[in-house]
Amino acid sequence: MSTKGPDSASSVGLVPYEDTLRRLREAFRAGRTRSAEFRAAQLRGLGRFLQDHKQQLQEALAQDLNKSAFQSDISELIQCQNEVDLALKNLRAWMKDEYVATNLLTKLSSAFIRKEPFGLVLIIAPWNYPVNLTLMPLVGALAAGNCVVLKPSEMSKCTEKVLCELLPQYLDQSCFAVVLGGPQETSQLLEHQFDYIFFTGSPRVGRIVMAAAAKHLTPITLELGGKNPCYVDDDCDPQTVANRVAWFRYFNSGQTCVAPDYVLCSPETRERLLPALQSAITRFYGDDPKSSPNLGRIINQKHFLRLQGLLRCGRVAIGGQSDESDRYIAPTVLVDVQETEPVMQEEIFGPILPLVTVRSLDEAIDFINQREKPLALFAFSNSSQVVNEVMERTSSGSFGGNEGFIYLTLPSLPLGGVGNSGMGRYHGKFSFDTFSHQRACLLRSPGLEKVNDIRYPPYSPWNQQLITWALGSQSCTLL
Structure with missing residues (x-):
């Protein structure tokens, strides 16, 4: 089912969404989502939705963010289809x-971890x-067997419309619901108790969601953001670095939570990088980036005006043009920015890249470590020793050495933050584990009680010594 707002039309006097949540809870308690067959059917339905409505999704993404069909495929649709296929292949x-291993005291028992669904899950998407x-x-x-309330973002309104109107047709509507609306509706949802909450968004809103979850002691995953540093060593090929950094910075018009947010480099490397970045931008988007089919647009006017304000920080070395009527901001590079300026205090989330100069690798690492832990961190150098040193002396949700966020295409690697950039992880099996309660189970025969006498008081010196020894011995139980 989908619902355009609180359930007031059908349930006057009830708390908003109460009917919807009650129906989903009843379905879960009835065990409807537990079997592998049901879960696989839901996943196949999701896969069919992606295939049947590929064109509608591409058109919606073009309207919301000016994404080309190819960019929508590689960054959105193919990734989701791969995730569905992987879950179906490995579900059982x-x-x-x-x-798991047992000790001698539990040698006659069967010890194992059972992966159980949490129950009613809320997913809040950006x-x-x-x-x-x-x-x-x-x-x-779905793979973990939960009932789900899905809250897509109201800002990407065309995509939200497709998800709301078409996706529920492919899933069991007694176990799944789409809820529309903005911050008010989200706040109303968060007043209810869920069994798990998964939120992707800003650290500011993440704190609000976490506070709401804390009222019910609800477990939570927070996929947040922050300012992702990119260190560029003197020992590098500037054009190679510029190609890779520019592609990842300006993809989706910079509106990517794991994109490099600023570059740290020496003054000498900065002067080598600037013409290389200009060359890369021209190569990717032409002499007039505004007319390029490969450059996205800012999501709405509010974010456009925020980014336009950031263009006043430091000095524009490349780009800087903007058009409010088209929500267009050119691929931009800033230099001479101050640490106290807004562009270095907030996540940019747009096609603007500040270059910050440092005198050494140590100074760059200190600069990174004095700030909140980022969602992603990048280091470019011909020296593997330098790359490894940056990786070993810093902390981040993910790390890219001479590479950007292409690791997101690997379901074998988790996506997740640390500290201010979030908690929890997902992708591939990590997603299944995130939405599964790991239940510790121990089963033993009701007979053979004589064997248990050793653990009952009173304890003789011999009993104590034997129990101590048995607790310290581990053996692998294969059943």
Whole structure:
């Protein structure tokens, strides 16, 4: 089912969404989502939705963010389809009980971890990759056997409309609902108790969601953002670095939570990087980037005006043009920015890249470590020793050495933050694990009680010594 707002039309006097949540809870308690067959059917339905409505999704993404069909495919649709296919292929293996080692006291028992669904899950998605960041966690929630309330972003309104009107037709509506609306509706949802909450968005809103979850002691995953540093060593090929940094910075018009947010380099490297970045931008988007089919647009006027204000920080070395009527901001490079300026205090989330000069690798690492832990961190150098040193002496949700966020295409690697950039992880099996309660189970025969006498008081010196020894001995139980 989908609902355009609180359930007031059908349930006057009730708390908003109460009817919807009650129906989903009843379905979960009835065990409807538990079987592997049901979960697989839901995943296949999600896969069919992606295939049947590929064109509508591409058109919606073009209207919301000016994404080309190719960019929508590689960053959104293919990623989601791959996630569905992986879950279907591995579902039964992921669901299997995981047997664990026992000690001598439990040698006659069967010890294992059972992967159980949490129950009723709330997924709150953002607008910058409105298909990917909505459906990727949904795959994990469905595979794990949960009932789901999905809250897509109201900012990407065209994509929201497709998800609301078409996706419920492919899933069991007694176990799934789409809820529309903005901050007010989200706040009303968060007043209810869920069994798990998955939120993707800003650290500011993440704190609000976490505070709401804390009222009910609800477990939570927060996929947040922050300012992702990119260190560029003197020992590098500037054009190679510029190509890679520019592609990742300006992809989706910079509206990517794991994009490099600023570059740290020496003054000498900065002067080598600037013409290389200009060359890369021209190569990618032509002499008139505004007319390029490969450059996106800012999501709305509010964010456009915020980014336009950031263009006044430091000095524009490349780009800087903007057009409010088209929500267009050119691929821009800033230099001579001050640490206290807004562009270095807030996540940019747009096609603006500040270059900050440092005198040494140590100074760059200190600069990074004095700030909140980022969602992603990048280091470019011909020296593997330099790359490894940056990786070993810093902390971040993910790390790219001589590479950007292409690691997001690997379901074998988790996506997740640390500290201010979030908590929890997902993608591939990590998504299944995130939405599954790991239940510790120990089963033993009701007979053979004589064997248990050793653990009952009173304890003789011999009993104590034997129990101590038995507790310290581990053996692998294969059942």
